[in-house]
Amino acid sequence: xxxxxxxxxxxxxxxxxxxxxxxxxxxxxxxxxxxxxxxxxxxxxxxxxxxxxxxxxxxxxxxxxxxxxxxxxxxxxxxxxxxxxxxxxxxxxxxxxxxxxxxxxxxxxxxxxxxxxxxxxxxxxxxxxxxxxxxxxxxxxxxxxxxxxxxxxxxxxxxxxxxxxxxxxxxxxxxxxxxxxxxxxxxxxxxxxxxxxxxxxxxxxxxxxxxxxxxxxxxxxxxxxxxxxxxxxxxxxxxxxxxxxxxxxxxxxxxxxxxxxxxxxxxxxxxxxxxxxxxxxxxxxxxxxxxxxxxxxxxxxxxxxxxxxxxxxxxxxxxxxxxxxxxxxxxxxxxxxxxxxxxxxxxxxxxxxxxxxxxxxxxxxxxxxxxxxxxxxxxxxxxxxxxxxxxxxxxxxxxxxxxxxxxxxxxxxxxxxxxxxxxxxxxxxxxxxxxxxxxxxxxxxxxxxxxxxxxxxxxxxxxxxxxxxxxxxxxxxxxxxxxxxxxxxxxxxxxxxxxxxxxxxxxxxxxxxxxxxxxxxxxxxxxxxxxxxxxxxxxxxxxxxxxxxxxxxxxxxxxxxxxxxxxxxxxxxxxxxxxxxxxxxxxxxxxxxxxxxxxxxxxxxxxxxxxxxxxxxxxxxxxxxxxxxxxxxxxxxxxxxxxxxxxxxxxxxxxxxxxxxxxxxxxxxxxxxxxxxxxxxxxxxxxxxxxxxxxxxxxxxxxxxxxxxxxxxxxxxxxxxxxxxxxxxxxxxxxxxxxxxxxxxxxxxxxxxxxxxxxxxxxxxxxxxxxxxxxxxxxxxxxxxxxxxxxxxxxxxxxxxxxxxxxxxxxxx
Numbered sequence: 113x114x115x116x117x118x119x120x121x122x123x124x125x126x127x128x129x130x131x132x133x134x135x136x137x138x139x140x141x142x143x144x145x146x147x148x149x150x151x152x153x154x155x156x157x158x159x160x161x162x163x164x165x166x167x168x169x170x171x172x173x174x175x176x177x178x179x180x181x182x183x184x185x186x187x188x189x190x191x192x193x194x195x196x197x198x199x200x201x202x203x204x205x206x207x208x209x210x211x212x213x214x215x216x217x218x219x220x221x222x223x224x225x226x227x228x229x230x231x232x233x234x235x236x237x238x239x240x241x242x243x244x245x246x247x248x249x250x251x252x253x254x255x256x257x258x259x260x261x262x263x264x265x266x267x268x269x270x271x272x273x274x275x276x277x278x279x280x281x282x283x284x285x286x287x288x289x290x291x292x293x294x295x296x297x298x299x300x301x302x303x304x305x306x307x308x309x310x311x312x313x314x315x316x317x318x319x320x321x322x323x324x325x326x327x328x329x330x331x332x333x334x335x336x337x338x339x340x341x342x343x344x345x346x347x348x349x350x351x352x353x354x355x356x357x358x359x360x361x362x363x364x365x366x367x368x369x370x371x372x373x374x375x376x377x378x379x380x381x382x383x384x385x386x387x388x389x390x391x392x393x394x395x396x397x398x399x400x401x402x403x404x405x406x407x408x409x410x411x412x413x414x415x416x417x418x419x420x421x422x423x424x425x426x427x428x429x430x431x432x433x434x435x436x437x438x439x440x441x442x443x444x445x446x447x448x449x450x451x452x453x454x455x456x457x458x459x460x461x462x463x464x465x466x467x468x469x470x471x472x473x474x475x476x477x478x479x480x481x482x483x484x485x486x487x488x489x490x491x492x493x494x495x496x497x498x499x500x501x502x503x504x505x506x507x508x509x510x511x512x513x514x515x516x517x518x519x520x521x522x523x524x525x526x527x528x529x530x531x532x533x534x535x536x537x538x539x540x541x542x543x544x545x546x547x548x549x550x551x552x553x554x555x556x557x558x559x560x561x562x563x564x565x566x567x568x569x570x571x572x573x574x575x576x577x578x579x580x581x582x583x584x585x586x587x588x589x590x591x592x593x594x595x596x597x598x599x600x601x602x603x604x605x606x607x608x609x610x611x612x613x614x615x616x617x618x619x620x621x622x623x624x625x626x627x628x629x630x631x632x633x634x635x636x637x638x639x640x641x642x643x644x645x646x647x648x649x650x651x652x653x654x655x656x657x658x659x660x661x662x663x664x665x666x667x668x669x670x671x672x673x674x675x676x677x678x679x680x681x682x683x684x685x686x687x688x689x690x691x692x693x694x695x696x697x698x699x700x701x702x703x704x705x706x707x708x709x710x711x712x713x714x715x716x717x718x719x720x721x722x723x724x725x726x727x728x729x730x731x732x733x734x735x736x737x738x739x740x741x742x743x744x745x746x747x748x749x750x751x752x753x754x755x756x757x758x759x760x761x762x763x764x765x766x767x768x769x770x771x772x773x774x775x776x777x778x779x780x781x782x783x784x785x786x787x788x789x790x791x792x793x794x795x796x797x798x799x800x801x802x803x804x805x806x807x808x809x810x811x812x813x814x815x816x817x818x819x820x821x822x823x824x825x826x827x828x829x830x831x832x833x834x835x836x837x838x839x840x841x842x843x844x845x846x847x848x849x850x851x852x853x854x855x856x857x858x859x860x861x862x863x864x865x866x867x868x869x870x871x872x873x874x875x876x877x878x879x880x881x882x883x884x885x886x887x888x889x890x891x892x893x894x895x896x897x898x899x900x901x902x903x904x905x906x907x908x909x910x911x912x913x914x915x916x917x918x919x920x921x922x923x924x925x
Contacts, residue, residue, distance in 0.1 A: 132869045134807030141712035143645035147812040151637045164339035164355045168414040173253040175415035176260035180242035183276035183493040183840040194266040200259030204252045207237035217366045221462030222603030227301030231294040234460035236400035244495045246424040280454035280490035300489040307546035308482030313446030317437035321519040328833040329426035336386025337417035342402035357382040358392035359669035382659030388631035390499030395461035420845035425498035426834040429454040436515040444480045444534045451487040456494035463497035466504035472547035473508035476594040477556045478534045506886030513591040513890035548769025551776045553868040559802045567782040567800040587899025589783045593887030596773030597879025599672040609756040610678035611665035614686040616749035618735040620728030622654045627667015628679030629659045635675035638809045646687035648711030673879025686751040759872035775878035777805040781891035787899035792913030804866040807876035818884045825888025827853040
């Protein structure tokens with residue numbers, strides 16, 4: 113698959129003159145904005161990187177978990193005796209036994225302030241009742257994974273099976289049984305967002321389009337499944353857990369609480385991770401299980417998740433009933449949306465919060481003054497939501513973009529022209545959304561025009577019109593996406609800041625210790641180049657250390673695109689201070705003032721005459737002769753700095769709203785696809801996207817993230833869905849049934865960049881880790897609807913071939 117990159121400002125076309133130029137005040141040796149080669153890239157592509165499963169010590173016990181075959185059942189009894197007698201089995205636990213040794217995990221995020229309350233389903237093994245299909249009920253450890261799994265079949269469980277409440281609509285019926293034990297309602301929270309007067313706007317509207325959209329459950333399906341390795345040090349009375357921890361410090365806190373020990377008695381290490389996309393955030397029950405068994409057996413215990421277990425981790429299941437209003441000239445004047453969300457069972461993780469982010473993005477990039485949104489989150493007997501890339505924003509963008517296309521058809525306007533008339537102008541930013549979020553900057557009209565040139569919209573429109581009567585129709589989809597990033601929600605742990613330490617060793621080598629982690633995105637390379645440039649060094653002279661709670665500062669790990677935007681900025685600020693210290697040391701050795709010293713090319717230079725010293729000489733001199741070389745300098749050559757965003761408001765406004773996202777990347781997407789009207793199959797023909805995440809530290813890293821997100825959005829639009837049978841058992845338990853896009857399913861993805869600097873960030877940065885999912889999801893859905901025309905409709909996502917055919921048949925009858 114080939115990819116084309118269109119860079120700005122130098123190569124962006126006629127709008128390049130309007131681009132903002134980042135890093136104009138950068139230091140002499142700065143590497144900001146350069147496509148630095150990814151650190152350890154050769155090791156990754158040659159398979160020489162150790163992931164968590166590669167680090168399991170020989171002789172470790174292997175964990176296997178018996179999971180509930182029912183979505184709702186009382187556990188009458190569990191008998192492990194036959195299983196414990198099986199070859200290789202060393203120990204086993206039931207929920208009752210585990211409860212004598214551990215507690216439920218506390219919530220990683222506070223439950224909604226205006227929502228319901230009750231016990232979380234966050235014990236490592238179910239106690240008394242199974243509340244969802246796949247919930248852990250009992251566990252065994254054995255000398256091999258095969259022995260452990262074989263013994264599971266010998267566990268005898270007696271169930272009292274009940275009919276599950278399997279949908280949000282059923283859960284909110286007046287006569288619905290309570291789903292989650294210990295709660296008195298199935299309504300987790302109902303949120304309402306209003307601005308202006310929606311009733312008056314719809315009353316005076318010249319055009320109104322209405323629709324419904326149901327989004328199916330999907331998952332991120334990372335290449336690497338979950339893996340945890342636990343070791344109990346009996347002498348030191350301390351746990352060490354190594355594994356796929358997306359949030360190591362959060363996991364340490366949750367584990368300590370569940371294991372009834374001090375935080376200082378738990379060490380969490382996160383090695384290289386083969387993709388996270390939210391799924392590996394803190395709060396998985398298996399984290400506690402491996403720790404319990406390691407203490408019980410006094411041996412190292414490991415668990416590697418099977419693919420069928422990974423695919424239980426779904427989210428995104430929402431239903432929207434919406435309407436959009438416009439005046440005679442096609443100006444948008446009103447938006448209404450009623451959301452019904454199935455968040456499954458509520459566990460320790462905070463993934464349910466994704467549903468509250470969905471309405472917070474409305475009305476995205478469009479000027480709609482009158483909005484009314486109601487969002488209801490229902491608890492059901494589905495597995496707990498697991499976080500997924502997009503974190504709810506992608507669904508808000510999808511729904512509004514579908515509404516725009518429906519309105520275009522209602523008014524007879526071209527979808528591009530309708531969007532063009534209603535985009536918020538550049539000069540109107542910053543701008544408050546009805547949710548209270550403050551959108552920082554952007555150039556939406558400029559991005560649209562840049563995209564239309566890249567994509568050649570008129571030519572594709574002509575081809576689509578010519579194929580309208582063909583069995584192979586062509587559909588064109590356009591969609592914007594607004595992506596809030598850098599979440600800083602009160603009640604989340606940790607919250608709103610990241611910390612990094614930069615240390616220069618006597619050899620001149622540099623270490624960065626940071627509380628953020630890399631999910632495999634290469635963010636450590638970006639952090640290294642941010643530091644290296646300030647110190648006049650190469651990127652490969654900086655080592656970034658992350659993911660070890662004994663070594664790194666407390667931090668979030670990986671979430672909401674904070675690695676470079678928060679952790680990298682903290683490291684950059686620390687490096688700036690170190691640069692000043694090195695400059696003074698160089699002045700002490702070379703003579704002159706520190707202001708006349710610049711760091712570049714591995715040396716400290718006296719600008720007046722070109723005299724120089726290597727940074728390595730400086731560093732060694734500081735450690736050998738501190739009274740002369742480091743006179744007037746604070747030692748050691750080590751600085752710790754934290755960074756917290758400015759564009760966050762935690763004090764409620766007049767409507768009780770706070771602003772929990774500080775940056776707002778955006779993108780606009782165009783796709784052409786071919787739809788086989790005889791089979792319902794879609795084939796992508798062309799794809800282009802223009803993206804703006806402010807200043808880019810490393811454009812190559814940004815493009816890699818964007819392309820990956822686009823592919824995830826395409827998959828969610830056309831193929832990916834978690835399905836359960838009539839007995840509420842999951843049937844999409846492998847990649848033959850849970851369908852991911854393959855390389856040969858994708859056209860070249862052409863990327864263009866715009867740069868509008870974030871006025872609230874010292875480097876003008878915005879997040880870049882989640883942009884692309886929602887735009888692709890919406891653009892592809894719109895393209896399918898465009899190809900169907902009046903012969904069908906898109907009311908369900910993904911638009912699988914069977915759903916496309918069902919739509920065509922329904923219109924024919």
